[in-house]
Amino acid sequence: MPYFTIFASRNDTRDIDALIHETFSGGFKVGGSSPEWVIQPKGWFNKNKITIRVASEDSDPDYFENNIPGMMGFYQRIPFEDEDLQYRVLTQISVINTMLAIETEKEYGQDYLKLFADLAGKLNGIGFLPDGMLLDGEGKVIVTGDGKSGPSDFRPFACTRKIRGEDKSSAEGGERKQRSIEYLKEHGVPYLETLPELPPLEELAVKSREQIARRAVALLIVIQYACDVNQDEDLSESKAFVKNMLDKFGVTEELTEFERDLLEQSEPDRQDAINLVWQYEAYWGLLWGLGLLEELDFPDETCDCDYAINVVSSCDSFDEFLNKTSIRRPEEMLDEADKIYRLHWACVNARIKGEEAPAGLIESVVLERRRALFWMIGHRDEAWNDISMNT
Incomplete structure (x- = not known):
């Protein structure tokens, strides 16, 4: 029919x-x-x-x-x-x-x-x-x-109901929201007063240090393959290297379905590869969550890819990498998630109006940081590729 x-x-x-x-x-x-x-x-x-x-x-x-x-x-x-x-x-x-x-x-x-x-x-x-x-x-x-x-x-x-389902007021959430708004004011970024609070910490399922570390290592490795797709490198050699590294660090099972598909495609889609390369910025957020960055800078520039690679490539095993990490307090993660949520609204609002993003914000950087931060705090328990980006 x-x-x-x-x-x-x-x-x-x-x-x-x-x-x-x-x-x-x-x-x-x-x-x-x-x-x-x-x-x-x-x-x-x-x-x-x-x-x-x-x-x-x-x-x-x-x-x-x-x-x-x-x-x-x-x-x-x-x-x-x-x-x-x-x-x-x-x-x-x-x-x-x-x-x-x-x-x-x-x-x-x-x-x-x-x-x-x-x-x-x-x-x-x-x-x-x-x-x-x-x-x-x-x-x-x-x-x-x-x-x-x-x-x-x-x-x-x-x-x-969909965009404000989490719009519950709490003393904790209200204070966090106001701190984020002050941060936006300091950087000259417009904000929406009625944008909801994020859920209180007790309603979230924050990822463990090992979960975050495994996602970070798997993501970094598969991003290297995406980079080779973009640069028209020898993909058979690149694929062999990537699969070997995934096995070496024991993180093959941490790949998402999207990442697995990209690796298995005989002719990988270039746009898929570009989208994945942008997830360097999400990986950067994971490194911050693992205590490997002192702070998350204002998202008006892209991350330091050399450092991003070296922090894992300098290790011979996953355990060696894990031992270098020290997970952030959940309260810190939620604070950063709240800020990036409001920064994302500012980017979307400017784009809808046909304007440049305020204060030099790079929307793709903001979006990927949001992916990492919302995933780490377990917002709505959404999977990595299904993080809702509504503002």
């Missing part, structure tokens, strides 16, 4: 019934109720029945747990013509919590497509076609399945 899927970020699904009836009020008979509607055309000649099934994180959490990370990975791997558009698409996917699966008995035409897109618009959602194309609420193409930008002026939308 032909398919069209709507993905959205919704506080709840109680208004979907009314929106479906409104969308198909002309020329259709709407039957059923949540979570499944059957929509029959009233005309004599149009007999293409429509079925709409709704799922949400509340009604079907397994669907979202199993499918959204895959969707995120798919659009991470696509070679977008516009990196900023890719960021906006990934931001939207990160806050999806509602799905409408639409099936028709026969192939549908532009008349049905317009109705489906209209419903997506009413839901502040995006339309997904089986070939990977995304449409906005006006039926305009956001991006094709091979990364070509469409005419849509797409901006992500997140419901308050």
Whole structure:
């Protein structure tokens, strides 16, 4: 059967019934109720029945747990013509919590497509076609399945439940937030007073020293392969070296699925490699968490790659590296995570306005530091490649 899927970020699904009836009020008979509607055309000649099934994180959490990370990975791997558009698409996917699966008995035409897109618009959602194309609420193409930008002026939308789910006040969180704001003021960085507090320490699952060290070593090693991909080096020799180093330090199992895929590709995607090289900045954050940097400097310049490599390459084993480390106090990690969260908002806010990032901030550096810091504090217990970047 032909398919069209709507993905959205919704506080709840109680208004979907009314929106479906409104969308198909002309020329259709709407039957059923949540979570499944059957929509029959009233005309004599149009007999293409429509079925709409709704799922949400509340009604079907397994669907979202199993499918959204895959969707995120798919659009991470696509070679977008516009990196900023890719960021906006990934931001939207990160806050999806509602799905409408639409099936028709026969192939549908532009008349049905317009109705489906209209419903997506009413839901502040995006339309997904089986070939990977995304449409906005006006039926305009956001991006094709091979990364070509469409005419849509797409901006992500997140419901308050998704972006402010952690918006709980506590004395600890309030004090931390104010310290971060003072830090931003000192550096001349705009801030959003209503940006939520991060959860208190007692609600987080901070990673252990060994967990952080293993992630750091594995990441550094696979980044070297990504660098060779970018520089058109002999990849067979590079791959052999990287796999040997992973075995030597005993961290092969610490690779993410994305990193494994890059290593196994016969012709690695250059954009994937570029994205991974930027994770030097995330690795830099891990080194700070392991006490191997005195402080995390203001993120207006890239890290010292020579030092970043030497801190591991000077060791003959993982244990030797681990013995050089001394994990930061969880309170320090949470303080830095709160600061980078607010710095990230300032970068995104400037980009949306078409302005340069304030105070010389480099958004890619900020984003990757956030990845490392949020992962170390166990924010929402998200995996390395699934750290939500909403602001």
